[in-house]
Amino acid sequence: MKASLQIFVKWCRDDVMPFWHHHGVDHKLGGFYEQLHFDGTPDGQVARRLRVTSRQIYAFSQASILGWMDARALVNWAVDYLVSKPRYGGDEPGFVHLLHPDGTVGDTRRDLYDHAFHILALSWAYRATKDTQILALAQETLAFVDEAMGAPNGGWQEGLPVQLPRRQNPHMHMFEALLALYEASNDQAILKRLDNIAALLAERFIDPKTGALFEDFNADLTPIRPARVEPGHMAEWCWLLHKHVEIQDGKPDGLARTMGQNAGTYAPQGHGFLLDGFDENGNILTPTRRLWGQTEWLKSMLVRYEAGNLQMAEPVATLLHRLHGSYFDSSLAGLWVDQFDLDGNPMSEHVPASIVYHLVSAAAEAQSVLENMKDMAP
Numbered sequence: 001m002k003a004s005l006q007i008f009v010k011w012c013r014d015d016v017m018p019f020w021h022h023h024g025v026d027h028k029l030g031g032f033y034e035q036l037h038f039d040g041t042p043d044g045q046v047a048r049r050l051r052v053t054s055r056q057i058y059a060f061s062q063a064s065i066l067g068w069m070d071a072r073a074l075v076n077w078a079v080d081y082l083v084s085k086p087r088y089g090g091d092e093p094g095f096v097h098l099l100h101p102d103g104t105v106g107d108t109r110r111d112l113y114d115h116a117f118h119i120l121a122l123s124w125a126y127r128a129t130k131d132t133q134i135l136a137l138a139q140e141t142l143a144f145v146d147e148a149m150g151a152p153n154g155g156w157q158e159g160l161p162v163q164l165p166r167r168q169n170p171h172m173h174m175f176e177a178l179l180a181l182y183e184a185s186n187d188q189a190i191l192k193r194l195d196n197i198a199a200l201l202a203e204r205f206i207d208p209k210t211g212a213l214f215e216d217f218n219a220d221l222t223p224i225r226p227a228r229v230e231p232g233h234m235a236e237w238c239w240l241l242h243k244h245v246e247i248q249d250g251k252p253d254g255l256a257r258t259m260g261q262n263a264g265t266y267a268p269q270g271h272g273f274l275l276d277g278f279d280e281n282g283n284i285l286t287p288t289r290r291l292w293g294q295t296e297w298l299k300s301m302l303v304r305y306e307a308g309n310l311q312m313a314e315p316v317a318t319l320l321h322r323l324h325g326s327y328f329d330s331s332l333a334g335l336w337v338d339q340f341d342l343d344g345n346p347m348s349e350h351v352p353a354s355i356v357y358h359l360v361s362a363a364a365e366a367q368s369v370l371e372n373m374k375d376m377a378p
Contacts, residue, residue: 001305001313002373004320005366011328012363013068017059019334020356021071024056029103030081032056035350040332043350047106048099051114053082054121055357061121061128062360066367075125079134082118093144094160111159115145116173123180138181145174153220154200165216165224168205169233171197175240182247194244201237202255211258212280213237227280231266232293234259235274235300239365242303252307260300264315267297271342272322288347290339291327291355294319295362302365306372 023040024032031053033042057078060071087095095118098107122138125131149156155171158164175197182190204221206213213234214227238260242252266282267274274293277286298319305312326344327336338348338355 001317002370004317005370007324008320009363009367009370011324011333012359013063013066015333016356016359017063017068017071017334019332020056020353021060021069021074024353024356025074030084031078031099031103032353035352036335037350038331038335040335045101046350047101048103049114049354050082050095050097050099051111051117052353053078054114054117055354057082057121058117058124059356059360061124062364064128065124066364072129075128076131079122079125079137082121083137094148095141097159109159109161110148111170112145112149112156113167113170113173114159115141115149116170116177119145119177120173120180123177123184126184135184138184142177142181154204155197155221164219166219166221167216168201168213169215169230171200171205172233172237172240175244179240179243179247191248198241198244198255206255207280210280211262213259213262214280225280228285229266229278229280230276230293231263231274231278232276232290232296234263234266235293235296238263238300239296239303242307252304257304260304263297263300272318273326273340275342287342288339289342291323291336292358294323294327295355295358298323298362299365302362302369306369 019040023036023042026033026042031048033044034046034048034052035043037043057075060078061075063069064071064075092108094110095114096105096107097109097111097114100106119138119141122134122141126135126138145156148160151157156174158166158170175194178190178194178197181187182194204217207223207227212227212229214223215230215233216224216228218224238256241256241259245252245256263274266278271289273289274297275284275286276288276290276293277284279285298316301312301316301319305316326340330336335351336355337346338352340346
């Protein structure tokens with residue numbers, strides 16, 4: 001496992017981040033390109049989700065903290081862009097959802113999922129730069145989300161305007177954002193908020209009969225049936241719940257273990273990867289496999305290994321070997337293929353910038369494991 005982790009971290013550190021630093025930044029209009037062509041040139045014709053800027057802010061902040069590169073100047077530049085005109089789209093607070101290719105506002109919706117990433121990005125940017133104004137912006141954004149999107153029966157609405165279905169996924173990323181904000185601010189009140197979201201997960205989002213994580217809900221948070229299951233999110237929750245107890249020097253509970261174990265049951269025999277979507281009975285709804293699900297599965301294995309489950313070493317090494325022979329087998333170092341069908345045929349026409357966040361998060365976890373294995377033989 002050690003050698004596999006070293007190869008993965010080196011690829012992210014030496015290939016992915018320098019490549020996207022050079023090719024993924026739009027110095028003319030600001031922010032970051034939504035996606036690249038497979039020759040590394042930017043796709044300038046596609047609309048841009050503002051949350052991609054925040055995902056890249058996270059990635060370059062994390063890379064700076066890990067010592068991979070000093071990207072603090074880029075982080076500051078990107079934060080300035082994030083909180084300038086695209087933040088408002090008029091006189092209303094919050095961040096707009098979508099920009100046209102020319103940088104003008106295309107969708108003024110205030111989206112909960114987006115705002116989770118803005119809080120995450122600003123929290124990590126503060127950790128990288130120590131600029132207290134950035135931390136204040138993260139706290140201000142959380143206050144806006146609470147005031148504008150809070151739901152009386154728990155959690156938050158999908159955004160403004162209010163729409164259905166309500167989803168577990170934005171709540172999961174709000175959990176991630178609050179973890180980051182707690183580590184940035186040491187605000188003890190956030191710990192209670194994390195507990196509340198974890199309770200919502202256990203009581204509302206998970207099927208009590210099967211332990212499956214449902215995705216879509218009615219206004220009262222009853223599941224929409226037949227339910228949809230995305231195993232990558234189960235793996236992601238496993239990782240997040242481990243991080244939750246880690247910041248409190250605790251031990252993973254049964255919910256964290258259940259999420260990790262259940263995610264792996266959605267990797268059909270012979271494929272070796274998590275598929276994208278199933279129904280609640282285990283039937284394949286989305287017969288494809290995207291990269292992000294595999295990085296989250298890797299993270300769930302790594303935190304279980306760190307928590308003392310040494311049996312995770314073999315599946316970690318196996319998954320990394322498969323990733324390098326599949327997704328990462330690109331003609332240009334620092335790029336990847338994002339999605340395959342069940343027969344292993346590539347389906348992607350572009351390389352999405354949003355996946356850099358997933359890769360860096362997984363590589364950061366891998367580096368953490370390596371730092372605790374320095375005295376171990378390869």
